[in-house]
Amino acid sequence: MLSRRRLLTTAAAAAAAPLAFAVPASAQSNAAYAMAYFKESPNLTDDSYALHLAVSANGLQWTPLNQNQPVATPTAGMQGLRDPFLLRKRNGAFAVLATDLKGRVFNLDNQYIHVWDSADLRSFTGYRRVKLHDTATHSWAPTAFWDPSRSRYAVVYSAYNGTRDVLLVNYTADFVNMGAAQVFFDPGFNVLDGDVLVHDGAFYLAYKNMADGNLYVSRSTTGQPNTFTTLTSGLRQGSAIEAPILVKSYAGNTFWLWGDSFSPDNAVFYAWQSSNIAGNSWSALDQRGYTAPISSKHASIVPITEAERAALVTRWGAPQWNRLKSYNYPGRFVRHAGNVGRIDPFPMEPPADQQWRLRPGLADAAGVSFESVNYPGRYLRHVNYAVNLVANDGTAQFAQDATFHRTAGLADGAWASFTSHNHPTRYLRHSGFVLRIDPVSTAADRADATFQLTY
Structure with a gap:
């Protein structure tokens, strides 16, 4: 914490006899x-x-x-x-x-x-x-x-x-x-x-x-x-x-x-x-x-x-939410801002923008859908390959657009990557710090498409 100046005098320590304790x-x-x-x-x-x-x-x-x-x-x-x-x-x-x-x-x-x-x-x-x-x-x-x-x-x-x-x-x-x-x-x-x-x-x-x-x-x-x-x-x-x-x-x-x-x-x-x-x-x-x-x-x-x-x-209790850390920008986390999915530096305001409830996939329970903690009922969804935060309208199209499938991280198998449910050759990735779904071919693409599920 920040230093301040005030007066303190010095005194001698009190003498003490040894004490009995349990096993350290x-x-x-x-x-x-x-x-x-x-x-x-x-x-x-x-x-x-x-x-x-x-x-x-x-x-x-x-x-x-x-x-x-x-x-x-x-x-x-x-x-x-x-x-x-x-x-x-x-x-x-x-x-x-x-x-x-x-x-x-x-x-x-x-x-x-x-x-x-x-x-x-x-x-x-x-x-x-x-x-x-x-x-x-x-x-x-x-x-x-x-x-x-x-x-x-x-x-x-x-x-x-x-x-x-x-x-x-x-x-x-x-x-x-x-x-x-x-x-x-x-x-x-x-x-x-x-x-x-x-x-x-x-x-x-x-x-x-x-x-x-x-x-x-x-x-x-x-x-x-x-x-x-x-x-x-x-x-x-x-x-x-x-x-x-x-x-x-x-x-x-x-x-x-x-x-x-x-x-x-x-x-x-x-x-x-x-x-x-x-x-x-x-x-x-x-x-x-x-x-x-x-x-x-x-x-x-x-x-x-x-x-x-x-x-x-x-x-x-453990958190009922997760964060997604970027692999190639590990000081940045997936968040929504103005309903746009992106990765931004931590810390960010409000902090809840980076918290996600990982729901069973809306179109396939074997997949995952990302629901906002501070805007419940809104999910990450791709439209024209851009990923935004959108309210669930209950349609089959929304469910498919908002469902992803986890795979081993493309840049690091201990991390995670996510394919689109209805465009399975495209991965969730960031480009210019904005989220979208794209095909992945280069090492840079693979790094952009790799995340760590953390808290």
């Missing part, structure tokens, strides 16, 4: 991931300053839960949140932390954050606001990790220390008694949005450098305040980026660094991958390889088990 979650067999996020869209139509959840089997393709609607909403303070963070606690349960903010007018003097407890992310209990400090500054983007040397959780967040933006830390056993605030990371320039990943006994901190606008990864052997050394060159995709997330894949020695764009006008997630988190070898991932939930902003990601993923889908 790291000992479980993780095989999936959960994401927490809030939502913003360019024209505010899809803004939601509440807790949202998504799940993924591979950590890259995400399924929003509860129809991309909130699963919990703050009732105190600003009565809204930004920057939610999921922490797997030592006993296997979860804590949810979040910035106490609602909307796009930032409260600069807020010493509190939101906290929930959750056994399994299927319900949220013990909602409270907890105070982190007594000074006139903010408490933004809280994250947390377990500090074994203190037998406490470290809660790291963005604030102002009277000179510049730094990361502060409080140490807590229960997310109720938060201990005293102290400076966690101050490299001598303004920083924002810290996220710590513990791996092989070392502590890796990703942060945003406010001076150059890039993301960086640093390392400490102890995880103690002011012991981190930066490892990487600056990382950026898009025009601006913030909110880094460090994730280790449960499958092999793969690490991901996520970041989201600076503005809701360009609400896009970007990702890098590395096989060596201690090195300086992060490669940008092609957007074909990952899809974040619609309008999602400043997320966090935590590994979960396959049983937990399935239980979350059962509890909250």
